[in-house]
Amino acid sequence: MTSVQTLAACAAGDVTWERVRALVDLGLPESITLEYKSAYSPSLVKTVAAMANAYGGLVLVGVADAKQVAKDPSADRVVGVPGETTTKIAEGCRHGLEPPWQPEIVEVAVPGRRDTYVLVVRVDPARAPRPLLHEGKVPFRLHGANATAGRDRLIQLCTETTAPIGSAWLALPRPQLPEGDGMARPDxxxxxxxxxxxxxxxxxxxxxxxxxxxxxxxxxxxxxxxxxxxxxxxxxxxxxxxxxxxxxxxxxxxxxxxxxxxxxxxxxxxxxxxxxxxxxxxxxxxxxxxxxxxxxxxxxxxxxxxxxxxxxxxxxxxxxxxxxxxxxxxxxxxxxxxxxxxxxxxxxxxxxxxxxxxxxxxxxxxxxxxxxxxxxxxxxxxxxxxxxxxxxxxxxxxxxxxxxxxxxxxxxxxxxxxxxxxxxxxxxxxxxxxxxxxxxxxxxx
Structure with missing residues (x-):
């Protein structure tokens, strides 16, 4: 079953329309790792920073949020955005974040609609230069909303020396030449x-x-x-x-x-x-x-x-x-x-x-x-x-x-x-x- 984790961790080529559609149809509420945006807005950049300073996650751009759904529950949540929105997000992150940083943005074409996409913005905290600042503050993702990191969280972000738990690459153990098994020594x-x-x-x-x-x-x-x-x-x-x-x-x-x-x-x-x-x-x-x-x-x-x-x-x-x-x-x-x-x-x-x-x-x-x-x-x-x-x-x-x-x-x-x-x-x-x-x-x- 498609999940937030699936779209966040799979190869970019596997972020398909079918998987995005399946995730949207689940009707998941916004959470610490998921947010919907029907269009680009400056608040999207703050969300990217907040997720990067927390546990990472997805921003689905071109999908109606809860407030829009409440107005018309029968409407299709996928509204789509034009292709130029990718550039707006990239430039907004480069200019609005300190230090400048851009998350991965995967364009998924909406079938039957010319130049219309759902943009899957994948925020990987292991790749972000934490802490990420937005307008001089350190936003932090908390219960489906953005908050400002407190003193303890800010100290943690400034002093961490390793990637967040669960995101670091794990090395396989080095192989050893088998011995004592009654067979010749391996080449x-x-x-x-x-x-x-x-x-x-x-x-x-x-x-x-x-x-x-x-x-x-x-x-x-x-x-x-x-x-x-x-x-x-x-x-x-x-x-x-x-x-x-x-x-x-x-x-x-x-x-x-x-x-x-x-x-x-x-x-x-x-x-x-x-x-x-x-x-x-x-x-x-x-x-x-x-x-x-x-x-x-x-x-x-x-x-x-x-x-x-x-x-x-x-x-x-x-x-x-x-x-x-x-x-x-x-x-x-x-x-x-x-x-x-x-x-x-x-x-x-x-x-x-x-x-x-x-x-x-x-x-x-x-x-x-x-x-x-x-x-x-x-x-x-x-x-x-x-x-x-x-x-x-x-x-x-x-x-x-x-x-x-x-x-x-x-x-x-x-x-x-x-x-x-x-x-x-x-x-x-x-x-x-x-x-x-x-x-x-x-x-x-």
Whole structure:
């Protein structure tokens, strides 16, 4: 169900007319995080400041407020505003706020009405330079109205050193190389994932059995699983398991494992973990979901070489190729943003799927230098640059990782950054060559 939280937290592209219409039709009263404006007025700027100094929220411009509704309850609350109103709001905030600041304004066209919009003004307190002043005062949002911040609140705003609770970006824990599990030491661990808000109605619940099963089924039919099967084919591996619960599992912690198996070895393993932090009886505010790719290809290739080479066979390169790493990262991101995974995670947390965040980071942790894990052919080492054993990379928030072009751009940026941190140059040229070959292959089909 569409809510204030849904429109406040989802990607701008998901602020659609259908969602705005659904929220308006709920008839919610103005609150600490919601206000309606039928048109632009200077009081809108004060509301932006008040929300920024409190808990954030939405201002729906082009929607009638309670007083207007009372005059004509049968009238459509959506009155709409012309497109030029966006400029008025932006200029009003820049000139009327101190320091100058502008919230995000999403234009949603009203169907069937030319140049008519509902403007969704999204006030994120984590991005505002708090305290925000309006006409020399510090407004504060309180019970659906604007008030002036008192002394205690003003001191709090002036002395805070972190973003407001609930709005800060949460870092995923760094991956560790598994040890003591009876298997060979991994070549590296590749991790991405996200922290997902939990609906208040689900705050006291454990992880649903059916919800975890739905997540496992979605992973079994994901871009990552298809990429892993192609990798297994290159390595001559035909035996693999589906994602299933394996190892330590509890009511608030689910561990799903996929394995490629060859004789008594596990050359490739993937571990998905869904974790509700805290203890039983403590309300959940978020779910931590991580997806780890754990290859043990080098030890597998070394053990198989003795058996195959005398017979004239050849083994694939144990080092991960740049194009293979690009494909793997793309598949990992595509999996975390595909609809079945998003719907499964939304089911576990009880929220609208549109609120599922996109992966914000990528971690690569290796027990050996990166140049002993990834094939560096075509790259140029920098003299005296030292060695790198991994990377901790952040995603660009402006990119929509559901879109193939944006996702490839993100993977390109990560690979270039990873190479430079490993003390080598030339990754940009390798990627240019890779994409040229891909375009030729598509054109020849």
């Amino acid at each position: 590296y661990v590749l991790r991405s994932g996200m922290h997902i808000p939990v609906d208040a109605a689900e705050a006291w619940r454990h992880l649903s059995e059916r919800g975890v099963d739905a997540l496992a089924a979605a992973l079994d039919d994901s871009p990552l699983q298809r990429a892993l099967l192609a990798w297994c084919a290159e390595l001559g591996i035909s035996d693999f398991s589906s994602f299933r619960r394996r190892g330590f599992n509890r009511a608030r912690y689910a561990r799903l494992v996929w394995q490629a198996v060859s004789e008594d070895q596990v050359p490739i393993e993937v571990v998905a973990e869904a974790k509700l932090p805290g203890a039983s009886g403590v309300p959940n505010d978020h779910l931590q979901f991580t997806l780890d790719v754990i290859p043990r290809v080098q030890s597998y290739v070394a053990s198989r070489a003795a058996a195959l080479l005398p017979a004239g066979g050849s083994m694939p390169d144990a080092l991960l190729q740049v194009d293979g790493l690009h494909h793997l990262l793309d598949a990992l991101l595509a999996t975390l943003t595909t609809a079945p995974i998003i719907n499964a995670l939304a089911g576990l947390t009880g929220i609208d799927p549109v609120l599922i965040p996109q992966p914000a980071s990528l971690d690569l942790h290796s027990g050996r230098p990166i140049n002993e894990v990834v094939n560096m052919a075509g790259l140029n080492p920098i003299d005296g640059s030292g060695r790198s054993f991994g990377a901790n990379l952040r995603a660009q928030p402006v990119l929509d990782l559901r879109d193939g072009a944006d996702r490839h751009r993100q993977v390109d940026d990560w690979l270039v950054e990873m190479a430079l941190d490993a003390g080598v140059t030339g990754m940009e040229a390798l990627l240019d060559d890779l994409h040229l070959r891909q375009r030729k292959q598509i054109g020849g089909q």
